[in-house]
Amino acid sequence: MSALNDALILVIEDDEEIRRLIKDLLEREGFGVETVDTGEAATARLARNRPDLVILDLMLPGEDGLSICRRLRSGDNLPILMLTAKSDPIDRVVGLEMGADDYLTKPFNPRELLARVRAILRRSKGGQEANGNRRFGFEGFIIDLDARTLVGEAGEAIFLTSAEFDLLCCFILRPRRVLSRDQLLDWTRGRMADPLDRTIDMSISRLRKKIEVVSPGINLISTIRNNGYLFVPAVKQLSA
Known part of the structure; x- marks a missing residue:
């Protein structure tokens, strides 16, 4: 198994179907995956252990994805892949301004999600292997x-x-x-x-x-x- 596939990924997504789809996809590829459905649950999870990548939905109940992204970016370089609604292009811009490393619009192609996850992990882990x-x-x-x-x-x-x-x-x-x-x-x-x-x-x-x-x-x-x-x-x- 490659070093990339040893990565732990935290999925923050309130849609149960999408959450399960992402989890199943990544686990089939050998990644470790944990999922939460709210910003509050994400905060508690992040306090226990730092993942290698966060997949973050923009529209969450309570604290939204932009607020979570801003908070994560305030003191860490934790890689973030933002999921955004296709009908809201401005949200993609704002997400990147808040510090997301990449974005993907819904509905998304599972293979593209996997490719983007691997690309972000390669960039973030590349220095450790150089x-x-x-x-x-x-x-x-x-x-x-x-x-x-x-x-x-x-x-x-x-x-x-x-x-x-x-x-x-x-x-x-x-x-x-x-x-x-x-x-x-x-x-x-x-x-x-x-x-x-x-x-x-x-x-x-x-x-x-x-x-x-x-x-x-x-x-x-x-x-x-x-x-x-x-x-x-x-x-x-x-x-x-």
Whole structure:
């Protein structure tokens, strides 16, 4: 069994049929799966043990999915796959703004759900399996691509979602080069990328805000009109 299939996944979904479908699908693939149907139950479950991935429904009784996502993102980089209603495109945008790593609309293809779960887990676990020194510095920040950590000049940890971290990695490995949206989509989401997907733009916006909180006034990523984005700071590989 691969390391990915050793992952524990928490499903937060109030629809019993969908909850059972997801649980059966993932368990057939060898994943460990736990399910809850409310935000309150999710909070109690998360207090006991940290899962490797959360599949989170947007519309929940009581505390809704956006509120739960915001709370999870406030102090952890726990990967989140958001389930949203197809008729509400704005909810997908808001979910990504709140820090979800990816989204999937209902009704969904089970194989696509499985593909997205594996892609998120590969990104989040990739650093644990990588070898060699991949620590880089820029403008006082230190990023470790293997440990998947970003630390500010004063030593403070900066929490990034898996999607935000993957995007930053793309820039760190290609500094001062103009990268198109299509390139960034392909490198971070592969075959699942949609040419009309605005995830890249939202992730860049969130990256800028998180870095600026620690380093006000920093010129991190410039928008190059009609071409893409440019990572502005000089990047230096650090010794082990």
